[in-house]
Amino acid sequence: MNNRILKYLALSLGVLVGLSSCEDFLDRPTEDNYNVDNFYQTDEQCFQAVNPLYNSPWYDFQRGFFKVGEVLAGNYYWGGSPYMTFTINSSDEDLVNMSASLWSVNAYCNGILENIDLKSGPEVSETTKKTVKGEALVWKAMAYFYLVRIFGEVPIVHNNSAEIAAGNYNEKYKATIPNIYDYILMTLDKAIEWLPEKNAPGRIDRYSAYALMSKVYLTKSGYGMDGSRNQDDLDKAAAYALKVIDESGRELVPVFSDIFRLQNNFSSESLLAWHWRGDRDPWTQQNTLQSDLALTGFSEFGDTWGGYAGPSVDLQNAFGEDALSLDRVNRDTRRKATMMMYGDKYEYFWADKGGFDWADYNLNVLGEVQSGTGANQVKHLVGNNNDHVLGLGYGMANMATGLSTHLIRLSDVYLIYAEAVLGNQGSSSDAKALEVFNRVRARAFGKPYDEFLNTSDVVTSLTFDLIWKERRLELATEGDRWYDYVRLHYFNPNKAINELRDQARGTYNGLKAFYETGTLDPSTTYYNEVPKPNINDSHFKLPFPDTDLTMNKHLLEEAVEVDISQFSY
Numbered sequence: 001m002n003n004r005i006l007k008y009l010a011l012s013l014g015v016l017v018g019l020s021s022c023e024d025f026l027d028r029p030t031e032d033n034y035n036v037d038n039f040y041q042t043d044e045q046c047f048q049a050v051n052p053l054y055n056s057p058w059y060d061f062q063r064g065f066f067k068v069g070e071v072l073a074g075n076y077y078w079g080g081s082p083y084m085t086f087t088i089n090s091s092d093e094d095l096v097n098m099s100a101s102l103w104s105v106n107a108y109c110n111g112i113l114e115n116i117d118l119k120s121g122p123e124v125s126e127t128t129k130k131t132v133k134g135e136a137l138v139w140k141a142m143a144y145f146y147l148v149r150i151f152g153e154v155p156i157v158h159n160n161s162a163e164i165a166a167g168n169y170n171e172k173y174k175a176t177i178p179n180i181y182d183y184i185l186m187t188l189d190k191a192i193e194w195l196p197e198k199n200a201p202g203r204i205d206r207y208s209a210y211a212l213m214s215k216v217y218l219t220k221s222g223y224g225m226d227g228s229r230n231q232d233d234l235d236k237a238a239a240y241a242l243k244v245i246d247e248s249g250r251e252l253v254p255v256f257s258d259i260f261r262l263q264n265n266f267s268s269e270s271l272l273a274w275h276w277r278g279d280r281d282p283w284t285q286q287n288t289l290q291s292d293l294a295l296t297g298f299s300e301f302g303d304t305w306g307g308y309a310g311p312s313v314d315l316q317n318a319f320g321e322d323a324l325s326l327d328r329v330n331r332d333t334r335r336k337a338t339m340m341m342y343g344d345k346y347e348y349f350w351a352d353k354g355g356f357d358w359a360d361y362n363l364n365v366l367g368e369v370q371s372g373t374g375a376n377q378v379k380h381l382v383g384n385n386n387d388h389v390l391g392l393g394y395g396m397a398n399m400a401t402g403l404s405t406h407l408i409r410l411s412d413v414y415l416i417y418a419e420a421v422l423g424n425q426g427s428s429s430d431a432k433a434l435e436v437f438n439r440v441r442a443r444a445f446g447k448p449y450d451e452f453l454n455t456s457d458v459v460t461s462l463t464f465d466l467i468w469k470e471r472r473l474e475l476a477t478e479g480d481r482w483y484d485y486v487r488l489h490y491f492n493p494n495k496a497i498n499e500l501r502d503q504a505r506g507t508y509n510g511l512k513a514f515y516e517t518g519t520l521d522p523s524t525t526y527y528n529e530v531p532k533p534n535i536n537d538s539h540f541k542l543p544f545p546d547t548d549l550t551m552n553k554h555l556l557e558e559a560v561e562v563d564i565s566q567f568s569y
Helices: 003-013 043-054 056-071 093-119 126-151 160-166 177-194 206-220 231-247 256-260 289-293 313-318 333-338 358-366 385-392 410-422 431-444 464-475 481-491 493-501 511-517 546-551
Strands: 017-019 029-033 270-274 405-409 507-509 526-528
Touching (some): 056 289, 056 481, 126 177, 206 270, 313 464, 333 464, 405 410, 464 481
């Protein structure tokens, strides 16, 4: 078994005394003294036991989360990465870490479920037991949702302790994809039963489970279909999304860019998120995405090296932007909140220095335009240490911020609802679907909903392509786009392949000369076309890492039907 899985299984089965002191629900057990018999004795300890599931076991998934979700999907340029060219092999470090992380999450969740039932003391309330187990079940479902969309058929490990005791942990056969979706839905059904309608800010509640359920049903609806989707699954996706929309009391954050600021880590819009701490003790509780994505020198810690990558030319085209222009369109506020380009200034980055000016920094500080696409990342960035203090009240550390990573937002649920209602129709004028779709667009264009309805940007009839593009613009660089292609490939493989193959994945030459002089010389400044990726059906499942194949030879064999009714919580 992978050592990281063993680490998290041990952490969850033999959980830990001597609590660290934090001011929010990220309080966690320390990692030095393992004594399961002295833990789970109070409500507080039970919640502290599950708190690490909001960050640490997911830590090694972060880089793969972005590379698969955005680079592979054509939203992001990342140099010579195999995720740019669909040439990922089984020894790829990010793939290895990603797989280990997801199995670690599953092991940790299974350990929590076991310990709450077997070890909790008489003072622990039934409400706490159910809430903590419900949170663990949602994270377990999310881990399997990633696994099935990344690798396809995978084994179902329902109880790590039982598998280890039986000596067959590394002898598991893969379950079929329909089996895995049924297992995810069974897991979420129980989570919905146990979770409260309202939980502490940032914590998973019943509507988090409903939101994930709607997304799973929308994805599942196309599997094994030919050009259409299963209507019953679409209806369920719409029904669960509508429960979130109508019953949760959640609202969109009024200003799009504010979603991704530290002070909104626990906003009403966020239904499921990783919540990180901006320090490295213990290592793995921190967000390190700023290091991979930000321009050189963006923080004072010398820990940012992402300037030579950036949002793709294809994504810029989708926003109606052009790096070979000195003028920004800026009609859609999501563009600036997603990618920084020439002319962009940000008051929320480097607030103590009067803000961050992309062109000034590239041309006058770095002396180069680092990004070959003419754009750099915005989402997932905090800024400098002062920005971190302003947002959370404490400083960050080297390769460590406390910015939450939002995995499911309310706007995502709005778009799931619109797409599920449209279903297999060519178009729809359903009033509720149009309302929620236009609420997403109203915020994007910076207008109150009622005012937006009187503009030419309002949509009066929904089509798949309209929703498909809106999802891209709304969720760009949030680690989700590849999974949209996976589910599209389920029922319309040619559309998925052709769209990916036709993307603009190249870079520009001579941007610095253009931005310095303001004069576009086509002989100096131009787009470098790259060969179209050789993508086919096989690329919609990534290879199992060598480490996994070494541990379990059955991963190379055909999947077997698994009776999901044998499992229960």
